[in-house]
Amino acid sequence: MTLLSSLLGVRVNRRRRQFWAISAVALALSLLGLGLSWRAPSIGAPLRLGLDFTGGTQIQIARLCGERCAELGSDAVEVRLEGLTLPVEDDGARPPSLGGSSVQLLDGGEQVLLRLPSLSAAQGQAVVDGLQSLLGPTDPAGLAVETIGPTLGARLLRASLISLAVSFVGISAYITFRYDRLFALLALLCLGHDVLITCGVFAWLGLLAGVEVNSLFAVALLTIAGYSVNDTVVIFDRIREKRGQLKELPLADQADAAVSATLTRSIYTTFTTLLPLVALILFGGSTLFWFAVALSVGVLVGAWSSVAVAPTLLPVLAKS
Amino acid sequence: MARQQGWFALILALAIAASALLVTFPLQLGLDLRGGSQLTLQVMPAGAITSVDQEQLEAVKEVLERRINGLGVAESTLQTVGNDQLVLQLPGEQDPSRAAKVLGSTALLEFRAQRAGTEQEMQGLLSLKRQAEAVLNLERQRRSALNNPAAAGADNEAAQPPADFPEDQLAQALRQLDIAVPAGASEIDQLELLLDAVNTQIVALYEPAAFTGKELVTAGRQQQQSGSGWEVTLSFTQTGGEQFANLTRNIAGTGRLLGIVLDGRSISEASVGPEFQAAGIAGGAASITGNFTAEEARDLEVQLRGGSLPLPIRVVEVRTVGPSLGADNIRSSLVAALLGLALVAVFMVLVYRLAGVVAVLALSLYALFNLALYALIPVTLTLPGIAGFILSLGMAVDANVLIFERIKDELRSGSTLIRSIETGFSLAFSSILDGQLTTLISCVALFALGTGFVKGFAVTLGIGVLLSLFSAFTCTRTLLRLLMSYPALRRPSYFLPRIQLPAATS
Numbered sequence: 001m002t003l004l005s006s007l008l009g010v011r012v013n014r015r016r017r018q019f020w021a022i023s024a025v026a027l028a029l030s031l032l033g034l035g036l037s038w039r040a041p042s043i044g045a046p047l048r049l050g051l052d053f054t055g056g057t058q059i060q061i062a063r064l065c066g067e068r069c070a071e072l073g074s075d076a077v078e079v080r081l082e083g084l085t086l087p088v089e090d091d092g093a094r095p096p097s098l099g100g101s102s103v104q105l106l107d108g109g110e111q112v113l114l115r116l117p118s119l120s121a122a123q124g125q126a127v128v129d130g131l132q133s134l135l136g137p138t139d140p141a142g143l144a145v146e147t148i149g150p151t152l153g154a155r156l157l158r159a160s161l162i163s164l165a166v167s168f169v170g171i172s173a174y175i176t177f178r179y180d181r182l183f184a185l186l187a188l189l190c191l192g193h194d195v196l197i198t199c200g201v202f203a204w205l206g207l208l209a210g211v212e213v214n215s216l217f218a219v220a221l222l223t224i225a226g227y228s229v230n231d232t233v234v235i236f237d238r239i240r241e242k243r244g245q246l247k248e249l250p251l252a253d254q255a256d257a258a259v260s261a262t263l264t265r266s267i268y269t270t271f272t273t274l275l276p277l278v279a280l281i282l283f284g285g286s287t288l289f290w291f292a293v294a295l296s297v298g299v300l301v302g303a304w305s306s307v308a309v310a311p312t313l314l315p316v317l318a319k320s
Numbered sequence: 321m322a323r324q325q326g327w328f329a330l331i332l333a334l335a336i337a338a339s340a341l342l343v344t345f346p347l348q349l350g351l352d353l354r355g356g357s358q359l360t361l362q363v364m365p366a367g368a369i370t371s372v373d374q375e376q377l378e379a380v381k382e383v384l385e386r387r388i389n390g391l392g393v394a395e396s397t398l399q400t401v402g403n404d405q406l407v408l409q410l411p412g413e414q415d416p417s418r419a420a421k422v423l424g425s426t427a428l429l430e431f432r433a434q435r436a437g438t439e440q441e442m443q444g445l446l447s448l449k450r451q452a453e454a455v456l457n458l459e460r461q462r463r464s465a466l467n468n469p470a471a472a473g474a475d476n477e478a479a480q481p482p483a484d485f486p487e488d489q490l491a492q493a494l495r496q497l498d499i500a501v502p503a504g505a506s507e508i509d510q511l512e513l514l515l516d517a518v519n520t521q522i523v524a525l526y527e528p529a530a531f532t533g534k535e536l537v538t539a540g541r542q543q544q545q546s547g548s549g550w551e552v553t554l555s556f557t558q559t560g561g562e563q564f565a566n567l568t569r570n571i572a573g574t575g576r577l578l579g580i581v582l583d584g585r586s587i588s589e590a591s592v593g594p595e596f597q598a599a600g601i602a603g604g605a606a607s608i609t610g611n612f613t614a615e616e617a618r619d620l621e622v623q624l625r626g627g628s629l630p631l632p633i634r635v636v637e638v639r640t641v642g643p644s645l646g647a648d649n650i651r652s653s654l655v656a657a658l659l660g661l662a663l664v665a666v667f668m669v670l671v672y673r674l675a676g677v678v679a680v681l682a683l684s685l686y687a688l689f690n691l692a693l694y695a696l697i698p699v700t701l702t703l704p705g706i707a708g709f710i711l712s713l714g715m716a717v718d719a720n721v722l723i724f725e726r727i728k729d730e731l732r733s734g735s736t737l738i739r740s741i742e743t744g745f746s747l748a749f750s751s752i753l754d755g756q757l758t759t760l761i762s763c764v765a766l767f768a769l770g771t772g773f774v775k776g777f778a779v780t781l782g783i784g785v786l787l788s789l790f791s792a793f794t795c796t797r798t799l800l801r802l803l804m805s806y807p808a809l810r811r812p813s814y815f816l817p818r819i820q821l822p823a824a825t826s
């Protein structure tokens with residue numbers, strides 16, 4: 001409680017240079033990560049794009065091991081894959097070569113994850129059948145095959161970007177109507193800040209840990225955008241109220257008063273939103289792990305930007 | 321007071337209705353949670369059509385729907401996406417290759433006459449075909465007898481003529497036809513390859529198509545009169561019937577065969593006896609006897625009856641999820657979500673005391689209403705959908721936090737309890753409304769313009785945001801007011817540590 005009450009007295013505009021420096025460093029690091037990832041020959045895009053965007057086939061096979069799994073190296077699977085002959089498609093197209101496919105063993109060899117070029121349903125089945133003797137008994141209920149054409153990823157990206165742009169326009173129109181243009185600009189600046197830093201974190205994760213972004217990451221970015229604006233608007237609402245109450249004070253002091261009045265709320269809300277997300281990270285299914293990580297990063301950055309960036313930029317921008 | 325009790329009765333009635341709804345209409349789970357296959361089909365422009373429009377997409381969908389119904393997968397759905405895509409969901413189906421085959425082929429059915437002077441060649445190919453078919457049937461029967469010994473009757477096997485395809489003969493036949501055999505292919509695989517090649521070569525011996533499947537009215541299937549196989553029956557339009565009579569009259573008695581060709585592969589060759597020399601086979605009906613298994617006959621019937629696709633389609637995406645993967649995901653995500661929510665509840669009670677208890681009650685009602693709406697609309701729950709739900713829950717908690725912080729502020733500044741609660745709600749209203757409305761704007765944009773899972777996410781988040789307004793300003797407020805009507809509970813220290821209260825009221 002003592003920490004909280006000392007924080008409550010905080011006047012963010014007194015320390016705005018420090019806050020801006022922190023955000024600037026984070027933004028620069030993010031841009032660096034995105035740039036490095038773009039230059040990296042193995043990635044070639046600002047983020048390490050997953051199957052959903054690049055197209056291809058992913059096959060997940062669950063082995064039935066009993067007590068413990070028989071020894072299996074991913075090299076052995078790769079060699080077997082290269083030796084497989086795939087059935088020719090009806091249209092006579094040559095089946096793709098399986099050399100250079102990636103093989104991952106998860107959960108102590110219980111799960112085998114294959115990343116392959118785009119395969120037809122019959123060819124995917126041929127791969128599963130072909131590996132059968134090497135993998136031993138498998139659980140048909142634990143088999144997952146995903147094939148995505150490269151055009152689908154581009155379409156998905158375009159649809160997401162368009163819907164995001166439209167929601168930007170809608171949100172700024174609403175904030176302009178309820179507050180004023182400056183607030184709308186600030187909300188969008190914060191939003192860009194939050195989304196960019198989250199992307200930066202995942203660019204670094206992609207560079208250092210090979211983490212790929214999938215369509216769920218796109219959903220996470222959309223969510224962060226919504227959350228960021230929601231968080232910022234609450235503080236704007238309080239600034240508007242303080243402007244009415246503290247007419248004689250300069251705008252910077254009004255903003256400080258609003259931030260310190262809402263700080264408890266900002267901390268509590270960030271905490272309660274993070275609780276289920278952290279639970280998902282620790283105990284949730286593997287499918288949602290990186291999604292929950294992305295959301296947690298976004299929620300933290302979003303709370304930061306609405307407390308430290310928006311109210312400190314406001315007096316500066318209002319003067320100019 | 322009476323007004324409070326009215327609201328309370330309404331909330332109680334809604335809660336009972338929501339529970340009843342959830343019991344009668346179970347939640348619909350998406351494929352990623354229950355297992356199954358999802359195929360995305362791209363409709364390709366062809367010929368004079370350079371871009372696919374809505375009408376053509378609907379026409380393709382209609383044909384595909386008929387074919388899917390023939391597949392017999394329960395609860396399958398087919399939806400159009402955008403201008404030129406269709407998404408087919410097959411819950412529980414683990415092998416989408418058969419579906420892809422039946423859906424993807426354009427089913428071009430042709431009726432052709434054999435060219436004069438090709439009798440010898442045809443004879444060679446046909447005997448090869450019959451031999452391969454007989455052995456293949458025997459092998460398949462043997463295999464199904466192994467899998468299902470009770471069903472295989474002893475007399476059935478005795479009735480089949482002994483068929484055999486020595487290994488060296490098979491290898492020689494394959495070599496002659498220039499077929500590359502993949503290493504390790506089983507005998508059945510080799511026989512199927514051989515049959516496929518033979519069927520393609522037979523087509524080369526036919527005249528151009530006399531008429532096509534467009535003249536087909538309907539197709540059916542029935543057990544063959546003799547033998548154990550199935551046959552597919554056809555009936556033609558009037559012009560088709562005339563053309564069929566013409567075709568059969570021309571070749572009747574000549575020893576040339578009538579070929580039925582599906583997508584460039586001969587599926588049936590029939591001889592027409594001399595008795596049809598005068599008028600051909602009239603009456604507008606025919607049957608294809610290709611020694612089909614019941615399943616093959618059904619697939620063929622479905623393809624034929626579905627008619628030709630107006631435009632070709634391509635499968636651009638196939639997703640298959642095993643049911644156990646889905647179950648694992650559900651269980652662990654559900655446990656995680658519940659654990660997180662339990663922690664949030666503990667936190668709220670610790671920080672906000674009596675108000676926190678009220679908030680936990682209101683948020684439980686909120687979750688109940690949310691799930692009931694999913695069942696009612698209905699919303700198919702997918703992983704992104706669950707994520708949207710969790711996030712909306714976070715925002716609903718935020719609404720309560722905002723209100724209670726305001727109440728605390730008022731108490732600290734010395735207002736009475738009842739006044740603080742009323743002011744708290746009215747002061748918090750505008751910021752909650754603004755926050756939720758901006759989120760709602762994004763939801764609408766994402767729903768209108770997004771695809772697939774983005775839509776699922778936007779729906780659950782949007783419902784959650786709307787409900788959280790109701791929850792905070794109706795459920796929380798009514799419950800709090802109801803509790804405040806009991807004087808024993810009307811103590812500021814149930815809301816705030818005594819130490820933070822101004823001296824005047826303590």
